[in-house]
Amino acid sequence: MKNPFDDFKEHRMREREIPLDSIIESRDTVMSNIIKGYEKLLEEEVKELVWLVQYNTVIKAYTLAEKVVKEFDYRAEDIEEFCYELDSTDKIPYLITGPAGIYISTLCNYVKEEEIYLKLNDLKTQINLLGYRLPVGKKVIVEGNLGDFTGIGLEGGELVVEGNAKNYTGAGMKSGRIRVTKNIGLHTGEWMMGGEVFVGGRVRGMGKIVDGKVYEDNKLIYPRNYRQSNVYY
Amino acid sequence: MVPEEIIKKIWPKVRKKHLFPEIPNPKVSEGSENVALELKNKQITINAGFHDKIARKMDAEAVVEALLDHGISHYTFCPWDFHTHLRLFAEAKRVIKDKDRAKRAAGLFMDVVADTHCVKRKKTPLPELYKHIDKGKVDEVIASLYQRIWGVDLGAKEDEGVVRRLARIPYLDKKQWDKSIQKFSRVIKVLLEAEEEQDRQSGNQENPMGEHGLDGYTLEEIDQGLRDFANKDVGLKEFKETFEDFKEELKEAGYGMEGGMGRGEGSPLDADLIYYMKLAENYSVPIKKVPMEKRGHLNPHSHCPWEIGRPFQDVDVWTSFGKIMPGITQTWNKIEGSTFGEREAVPDCIIIIDSSGSMTNPRKNLSHAVLGAACASDAYLRNDAEVAVYNFSDAPMGGKAILDFTSERTKIYGILCKYFGGGTALNLNELDPLLKASEKPDIFIITDMKITNLGKVIGYLNTIDNRITAVYIGENTYALRFREAMEKKKNVSFYNVTKKEDIPKIVLGKIREYFQGDL
Numbered sequence: 001m002k003n004p005f006d007d008f009k010e011h012r013m014r015e016r017e018i019p020l021d022s023i024i025e026s027r028d029t030v031m032s033n034i035i036k037g038y039e040k041l042l043e044e045e046v047k048e049l050v051w052l053v054q055y056n057t058v059i060k061a062y063t064l065a066e067k068v069v070k071e072f073d074y075r076a077e078d079i080e081e082f083c084y085e086l087d088s089t090d091k092i093p094y095l096i097t098g099p100a101g102i103y104i105s106t107l108c109n110y111v112k113e114e115e116i117y118l119k120l121n122d123l124k125t126q127i128n129l130l131g132y133r134l135p136v137g138k139k140v141i142v143e144g145n146l147g148d149f150t151g152i153g154l155e156g157g158e159l160v161v162e163g164n165a166k167n168y169t170g171a172g173m174k175s176g177r178i179r180v181t182k183n184i185g186l187h188t189g190e191w192m193m194g195g196e197v198f199v200g201g202r203v204r205g206m207g208k209i210v211d212g213k214v215y216e217d218n219k220l221i222y223p224r225n226y227r228q229s230n231v232y233y
Numbered sequence: 234m235v236p237e238e239i240i241k242k243i244w245p246k247v248r249k250k251h252l253f254p255e256i257p258n259p260k261v262s263e264g265s266e267n268v269a270l271e272l273k274n275k276q277i278t279i280n281a282g283f284h285d286k287i288a289r290k291m292d293a294e295a296v297v298e299a300l301l302d303h304g305i306s307h308y309t310f311c312p313w314d315f316h317t318h319l320r321l322f323a324e325a326k327r328v329i330k331d332k333d334r335a336k337r338a339a340g341l342f343m344d345v346v347a348d349t350h351c352v353k354r355k356k357t358p359l360p361e362l363y364k365h366i367d368k369g370k371v372d373e374v375i376a377s378l379y380q381r382i383w384g385v386d387l388g389a390k391e392d393e394g395v396v397r398r399l400a401r402i403p404y405l406d407k408k409q410w411d412k413s414i415q416k417f418s419r420v421i422k423v424l425l426e427a428e429e430e431q432d433r434q435s436g437n438q439e440n441p442m443g444e445h446g447l448d449g450y451t452l453e454e455i456d457q458g459l460r461d462f463a464n465k466d467v468g469l470k471e472f473k474e475t476f477e478d479f480k481e482e483l484k485e486a487g488y489g490m491e492g493g494m495g496r497g498e499g500s501p502l503d504a505d506l507i508y509y510m511k512l513a514e515n516y517s518v519p520i521k522k523v524p525m526e527k528r529g530h531l532n533p534h535s536h537c538p539w540e541i542g543r544p545f546q547d548v549d550v551w552t553s554f555g556k557i558m559p560g561i562t563q564t565w566n567k568i569e570g571s572t573f574g575e576r577e578a579v580p581d582c583i584i585i586i587d588s589s590g591s592m593t594n595p596r597k598n599l600s601h602a603v604l605g606a607a608c609a610s611d612a613y614l615r616n617d618a619e620v621a622v623y624n625f626s627d628a629p630m631g632g633k634a635i636l637d638f639t640s641e642r643t644k645i646y647g648i649l650c651k652y653f654g655g656g657t658a659l660n661l662n663e664l665d666p667l668l669k670a671s672e673k674p675d676i677f678i679i680t681d682m683k684i685t686n687l688g689k690v691i692g693y694l695n696t697i698d699n700r701i702t703a704v705y706i707g708e709n710t711y712a713l714r715f716r717e718a719m720e721k722k723k724n725v726s727f728y729n730v731t732k733k734e735d736i737p738k739i740v741l742g743k744i745r746e747y748f749q750g751d752l
Contacts, residue, residue, distance in 0.1 A: 018352065019381065020404065023401060
C-alpha cells in the first residue's frame, strides 16, 4: 500500500528571509528600549504612583527622560506606536499621563527627524504635557485631541494640534508657535514669555500672560483686546 | 497556450506547493480585464481578459501560477475563515468608521498578509505579477510596500512616509492581526478617502486582485463565523453594527432565508435575533426526558350507547349484559393517547419570559433572560418538541406577546426579543389555553421575579403539576419569596443567572424526585 505521506517526503518548508523580518525585529528592539526607558522613568519619579505637575517635578522628570532617550536610536513612527502601547495594557502596566507626556515630549525633542507626525485620533486617553520644551527647528503635528499643559515651555518649535487641547496650553512657553485647529481650555498661555498661540475655535479662558500673542479664529485677542484671566466667554 | 490548458498543466504543482488544499479545480471565465480573479465558494475563477493582458508582459504560465498562489493563500492563511474576515473588518471599521472604506482596508490587509506569506514561504511569481499589474493610487502604495518588505523592485513610486509606517506592521503574526489592521487602517485611511473621490470621478472601483466579499464562503462557514464572532469577540452593539454592514451581502448570499420556493420579499434579517441565535448555539442546555411513549393506537376511554350501524367489535360485553339492543348495549369510545411506557421523550415547552422595565432591553444590551430562554427553546427544538412563548410585561394592560406552539426558530426568537419595558404582571388566564394545547408541556419561566401579582402566580403554579424550570435573574427578596413558596413542590427546579456562564448550568425539566427515586 502506498504511504499517503510519501508526497510530503521531499517537501521542505521554504522560508526565505525577507526585509520585513529585519524591519520587525529592529522595531521590536526599539519599542522594547522605549518601554524600558519609560518604566525606568516611572521607577525613579513615580514611587507612590502619584505625580503632581509642579515646576521642579516636571524639570526633574525631563532631565531623567533626556538621559534615558539618548541611549537608543528611534524614529518618529516609534513615538506614535509607543503612544498606542501606553493606551493598551498589554505591555505597559500603567499609564501615568504626566510622566508619559514628558517622556513622549522628550522623545519628540531628540528624534532625528525634524517633522514628527502623530496620528493619535484613536487613543482612549488624552496625553498631557505634549510639546514640552519643543526646540527650534522641530515641528510636531498631532492628529487628535490633547490634554492639559499642551506645549508648555515651548522653546521655538512648532506644535500643531488637529483637534482640541485642554487647560494651560502654552503655559510658560518662551518662543515658537502652537496651532490648535479646534478649541482650547482655561488658563491659556499662563506665564507665557513669548511666541504665538493660534486657535481655530474658541479659547475658553486666558491665563496671566507676560508676553506673546494669542489668536482666536484669526483675530488677535492678546495683547490687543486683552481679556480678563479665566473669565468664561 | 490558453489559460485552461495552463491550469491543467500547473494545478498539480501548485496544489503540492500549498500542501494540497481542498479546493476544486480552478476555472476560467470571460470577465473584466481589470480584475484578475474571483473567489466563490472556494472556487477560484481566473478572468481570461486579465490573463491575456498581463501575458503580453510576462510568461503566461507564471501569470496563472501567481494568481493561483494569491487565491490559495487566502484560503490557507488569511483570512482563512469568515470569523477572521469579520474580525478584521470590525477592527478596520473601528478606525476608519466608514463601512465601504473599512471593507476595502480589510481586503487590502488580507491581500498583503496572504501575498507576503506566499512570498516568504513558497516559490512564487507573485512579485513579477505585481510589477506588470495596472495600479491605482492605493495599489501603487501597496506595491511600494511590497517593494520594501519583500526586497524586490516592482517599479512602484514610493511615498516614503506612508510606506515606512506600513512596513513596520507584523503582517505574518496572526496573534497581532487585530492591532496590525488598526495600524494599517490608520495609515491608509486618508489614501482611501482620496481614492474614493478619484473613483467617483473616473467610475473605476475595482480591486485588480478581486474583491473580498462573502462569495468566498459557504452558508455553513458564514453561520460558523457569525457564531464565533458573537461568542468570542464582541458585544451586542458591535455585533449589530458589523452585521448591519454585511446585511445586504448576507441577503444576497441567501443567508437567513427560510423555506423554499415562493414569491415575496422575505423577512428582513434582524441583527438582534441573529446575535442571540448565534450566541445560544454556543450553549447546550440539557433536558431531562420523562418516561412517555406515544403508542399510536386507540385505547378504550369511555362508554357510550350503541346505535344501529356502529361496529360490533367496540361493544363492551360486560356492561351490555350480553345483549345487542339499542339503549342497553354499551360501546367503547376509543382515543389515541400517550401512555407511560419505557421510552423517554421530551414534552413541548411554554417559555414565560419577563420583558418588563426591570429587565435588560435585549436590543440594547446582552439580556441574560433572552439568552437563557433562547438556549431553553433551542434545547426543546433539538429534541423535536415544540415551543410556545408568553412574553409579558404588564400583561393585563396589553404588554404581552403570545406565540402558540411552533418549531419555527425565527418566530420564537422574534417573540423572545420583544421588549415592552413596562410594569410586571402576569395574566394567568392566558396560560390555560397554552397548557391545554399540548400534552402536559414543561414550563420555563425566566424573570427577575419582581412581579406585582407574584402571590397569584405562586398560587397558580402550585395548582399544576407540569415540570417547571424557574430561572431568576439576579438575587432579590421577590426571588427569595418565590423560592421559599415553591420549594416544597417537587416538580419545580430553581436556577439563578447573574452571568452568561450560568446558563449551561440549567437543567431543563429537572424534577427532584425523578432523580431521588422516591416516586
